[in-house]
Amino acid sequence: MRSARTMLFAAAALLASAAMPARADVVVYCSADEKMCRGLVTLFTKETGIKADMTRQSSGETYARIRAEKDNPRADVWWGGTGDPHLQAAEEGLLAEYKSPMLPKMRDWAVRQAELAKFQTVGVYMGALGYGYNSEELGRKKLAAPACWADLLKPEYKGEVQMADPNSSGTAYTMLATLVQLWGEEQAFDYLKKLHRNINDYTKSGAAPAQAAGKGETLVGVAFQHDVVMVALTGKRPLVTVSPCEGTGYEVGSMSLIKGGRNAADARKFYDWALGASAQQIMPEFGSFQVPSNSDVPVPKEAPDLSSIKLINYDFAKYGSSAERRRLLARWTNEVKGAAR
Amino acid sequence: MMPIAARGWSAAFALAVLALPWFGHEDPVVALFAGEALPLVFHAGARPWLLPLLLLPAFAQFAVRHDRPRLLVATAAVALAWLCLEGFAINHRGWTWQWLGAIFGGKPTQPALGWGALLYALAATQLAAIGLARQGWCRGDAFVLGAILLILGAILIFVFWPVMTVLISAVRDNHGNFAPAEFWTKFTDRSIWGLECLTGGGNCGAAWNTLALAVVVGLLSTLLGLAFALVALRTGLPLKGPIRLLSLLPIITPPFVIGLALIIMFGRTGFVTTFLYQTFDIPRSRWLYGWPGVTLAQLLAFTPIAFLVLVGVLQSVAPSLEEAAGTLRAGRWRTFRTVTWPLIRPGVANAFLIGFIESMADFGNPLMLGGSFNVLSTDIFFAVVGAAQDQGRAAVLGMILLGFTMAAFTAQRLWVGRARYTTVTGKGDSGVPPPLPLGLRAACYATVLPWLLLTVVVYAIVLSGGFVETIGRDHTPTWKHFLIAFGIDHGVSGWFLSGSAWNSFITTMWLSALSMPLTAALGLITAWLLARQEFRGRGAFEFLTMMSFAIPGTVIGVSYILAFNTPPVELTGTGMILVLAFMFRNMPVGIRAGIASLSQIDKSLDEASLTLGARSWRTFRLVILPILRPAIIAAMVYSFVRAVTSVSAVIFLTTAEYQLATVYIVGRAEMSEYGVALAYSAVLIAVMVGALVLIRLLVGEQRIGRRSANTAETAPVGLAAS
Incomplete structure (x- = not known):
């Protein structure tokens, strides 16, 4: 003792x-x-x-x-x-x-x-926001390289797209707000509902989709473009950065x-x-x-080359306010996340 | 006549106000010149509300000298009450509550409490215990009363109060106003209680997911742990040493590292998946992400804990009982079913409870592998730090989690019931445990061996991943990652530690070592009180002790900031707050281990000691402690290891000076620098194995007078804390 x-x-x-x-x-x-x-x-x-x-x-x-x-x-x-x-x-x-x-x-x-x-x-x-795709996985599936937000809706991408849950991740919320500003709220939610069928996971952390795409755990991961570049360079992964052709936030x-x-x-x-x-x-x-x-x-x-990125005029005052954020998040949770695949 | 201890505590009571610095200060040098470091006696002039505290030790002195127990209790109670009242009413900025300022006026301020106040509270508690014992409480046993009051006080301050500061926000809106209606909306939310997964459309609520996962993990980890314990103790398998070593490895690994290894193996591009795809054309899938992956990772992490609990219990089952059953011509199976099994039942219940609660509180694995499978612990984390930033929701989810834990706890008590399970009695036992029935042995082997293989592969990845270029892709050996973390360079002023991990490594080691004996002592004394002493409110006391275990680490972290950032108790930014978080979070493991062992030791041993005139402290020290040695080792090992590997509770409490290893590893893994993360994990594992061996050598091996079934046993020194 x-x-x-x-x-x-x-x-x-x-x-x-x-x-x-x-x-x-x-x-x-x-x-x-x-x-x-x-x-x-x-x-x-x-x-x-x-x-x-x-x-x-x-x-x-x-x-x-x-x-x-x-x-x-x-x-x-x-x-x-x-x-x-x-x-x-x-x-x-x-x-x-x-x-x-x-x-x-x-x-x-x-x-x-x-x-x-x-x-x-x-x-x-x-x-700027964008997404990254894993070129090895793309080659294996023999798909054409995606270039726009709209490309992610293609049926070939079923179960191949990963994004974060906007309730927990600022990155995913930026995507939600970007699409609403790009197309108007109704069309944006229409897009997200269709995209829902191709999503394999809504991750908790905004950094996760780019990481997963780098490892080949998913084909496409939605993320900020510099994060995609960082995974590709520091992790030495076959990851290609895409700046969506419609414009981005x-x-x-x-x-x-x-x-x-x-x-x-x-x-x-x-x-x-x-x-x-x-x-x-x-x-x-x-x-x-x-x-x-x-x-x-x-x-x-x-x-990522700034001249090749079409930036929208992002309204931080409106979409950064807590009231608007809560409203959009509630709508997303009710109409998109809970829907059947 | 008051006992000698009364004089000692009375002197300490006076010392606390006369000689020790009453207030704490962040910088001791500044404090000295600012006069803040002076004892209470120098402050009372400028701060008149401290005067009563200064006078009370004189009353205590009088009460002790003239044997007035009632006066002593009253004095101590007034001291504690006034200390709390003035401490909460006046902080560093003035009155805490506006209406007090309206009544009394003025703007009094005082810094946080220091060592003097700590000793003051301690002495008051012990004097109260002595006074109560003198009046006949707890059969006049001052040690028991003192221990109860001390632990109760510590739990109230370091568990109950901080958790309440968070839970109160359940009935507040985001601006801090009282809004009970919001509570109901949040509580009945579909994301918590939804059952869509049963009808085939979408995900179930986090509450159901958590519950189902916890039950499955609790059951399976207990079964696996039991199989391991039986193989290790009751068969002649030569794998005994390796089993003990390997089954302990998962505990000394940060949980998300196991998740990482599982992804490297079974992820869509994992090597097992790729192999199956290329050889057998089995399509690659993402099955790992969701409940299957989380269950697998949690089983890998928690089975060893069940093993630790069960091996201790199995070891103290008296073989003579089993021999007696054999002599009465019961078959092996019948013996196991009617003798061995009932005896190990409390241990099994404890193992299940720990697996169940661990699963509910687990944060790293669901974060790494959960995917769209929501559980309460991660939901709580993201309610606090996520884009929605809703602390009220976190509090509601925390309450639900707490409710589940409570239910598990009650169920366990009902099942184990009041039956007696004592087999270590005053009489020596010279039986030899019989071999296992054949069918059971085969079943044990069939589960243990594949599981061992899986564990070996997982650890091969964890240990080697840091020493190759990119694990899973390029297996050229390299020291690169290791040197980034643990490089040592030669500069102008001699050798220095240039690796980026040294700082967090050293801090982690000494804070964990610090919390180890404190946690074990706290846990075991509490266990002894719960298992051996009768006192009113024992059930409530037991519930309080389990509270910190049931609440997810993130909530504990936030609650510690809310509670301990301002006077009267100001601890944020110190290493002490980390040690306290470790202590009170890991204490329940010590309690469970202690209770499981104690429920097998016959009370007649205590009674014999008491009859021979030893008081309870002496009995505890000379009789209980030596028998509890395996539980002591288990508690120490476990608290050290838990401290080293915990993430969620400390993520809010680390500062620039007190960085922790796990937080560093999570940061590296987040940035996909798996090499550095795995290299660091490998070093941590190696160091912990070393530390465990050292602890075992220092504290020594258990010796209950039992003959071994296998006389030729020369197994290597197992690490099992058994």
Whole structure:
């Protein structure tokens, strides 16, 4: 029994040391890929000498966490992740207003995002929606390569298309909202009902369909195009990116300051720095091939060619609002998801 | 005359206000200069609401000296009540409730409680126990009372309160207003209770899916576990060592890694699927995604737990009873059915309950393999973090899950009932367990061997996947992935750890090691109280202890932030909150293991000890603990391993400083860097095997005086915590 007692004492001593957290100059919640996040804060510390702590979580998780922590915020900056949760957080008063001196250098979609949220958030990168198909599987089935949203309705694709459940994934919700804006609500739902017959799975996570298509578990996966590119390049998968011919929507990856953060001054330094050229041009090194928001930084060459993408004029104000989102999600769940295949 | 312990606790009570820092502070150096680190006695001037707390230890001192148990209990109760009241009423920003400010005015503030307050509460609890014992409660046993009060308090603070902060949102709308009507709409939702799958049109509700899955997994994992336990203990199969080792591997593996291996084997492009397609022209399909895959993965993950429970129980079945049955000319089968089976029944019930609850709480496998098969745990997660962002729905789903657990729990109690199952008595036992009946043995072999093969292949993938270019596609050996995670470089200032996984690896190891003995101790003491002590409200107490196990990790994570982010108890951002989450989430396993073992030990052993004048602490230490050794090892092993491999509960609690291995692996797997994810998993598995061997060597092997059926047994040191 002596060993057990010794262990208990040792545990108590260690527990005492575990009770004390260390402090950093600025705490960053990051909702992009781990490597990207790590690279970003490391470069920040290197260039400015300010110590930054980073915690990576998906944008939905980060939003839930900031909301839970609102009476005593633990973080200062929230970098990356799709724009909707940032807008949602702004709507709920969780974020701080800040007009960065870097704003004039931003591309116009990034500034629009800031204006929409009354300067409580700003765009840092942009990526278009699309899908990826596995060329090996396509060859095996001897099918013609798809190029449009409409191609996915073909009977040959029965059980071969995968998309996320828009109730849980921001990516899939962007698709739903894109189609509604592209064709009007009735026609969009008509399309989704037909597509339902070809869907093999509505995944929980928005990243899953591109991964599954990369592995050949499904032929087509609906995703943001830069995510498809990333799976193809970093996972070395036979995956081809498609930008639908009818036109498509996009996400604005955003950055926000958290209201009540403890290191407001350093947080602003990080914010200004992250909008600068040195921060934005490193993104391709970490497998992130989105369009950067700083107009001085060129679009990475691996990124899907912007000139070949027909972008719709996405209305973030309307489709980002919680009321409209709930209505569309409820309709999708009732009319599409529950329907027979 | 009060016992000596009363004086000790009374002194500690005073020490807590006079010498220890009353408030906690995030930075001890800053705290020292800001004066926040001072004991209560220095704060009471500026914060008059603390004065009663300062005076109470004097009353306690008086009560102890003059033997006034009633006064002592009253003092302790007032101390605890006032501590809670003032702590909740005044936080770091002022009055917690507006109307208090309206009455009293002013804007008082206070930081979170520190070590002084902790000792204060502890001492008050123990003094209350001593006072009550003096008045004759629990046959005057202060140790039992103290343990009950302490564990009750800890569970109320670290389980009940946080879970309530989440569940309350079931009757609130998204803006935090009271809206009971929404509760009914959410509760009766078609996505929860729909039965469309039976009529052939679409998916069933998450509640039915969860229930069906849990029953199937509970039953099958128990059967498989029993087969494994019988083969390991009651047959002469030379595979005994490997069985023990292999059947333990799944527990030390993060669950989604098993899912990944299953996809690599049975997915549409998996190598088994491709082989069947190319050789036998069996069409490739996606059967794995949905309930079949989840069931398979959960069986792989939870059968070993059932095995651990059952092997412990089977070992303590007294062979002399079986021998007696044989002497009375009962056949082997009849012996098994009428003697062995009834004796292992409580163990079987426990194994089923654990499999059932584990399946309902499981998050990683449904996430990885669920497809359109919705279960409550993943639905809860996405209700919180998904695009719909509906915490109220998460709370409603959480309540349903809790309801199921409660029902399982009640059913288990009814089945096991009040029958007695004790076979380890004061008398020694020198029987030799009989061999299994032939049919049963054949059935055991037929299930155990293919399952072993599957496990071997799954682990071959998990262990080798990190050391080839791309598993399933390109099998050129490489150290690339391993070095990304665990590289060590030589720089200007000497050797340093350059791998990206070192930080999370080291944190995971020491936080898990820290929670291990604490979890085991908490679980076993609770088990002893539940199995051996009679007190009012025992059923409610037992339910509270199971609560944290039944609630999905995600809800626990969110609830810990909601409850422990602001004073009076402020823990977010520390390593301690992770240790506490591990402790209270894994405690039920220690409890179940302890109860299963204790229900087989005759109470006469305790009574003999008590008759000889030993008090209950001494009895617990000298009689119960040594017999419980297998359960202790099981609880320690399990709590360590669970801490290392848990994901969902901690995903909201990790910070930049306290990164955890599983969260890192999930991040890598999400980005399809399977190489790094698998290499890291392989390292974790290797380290855990090492740790388990070490624990076993430190705590030692169980020795119940039994002769082995196989005298020539020279099996290698099995890892089974048996």
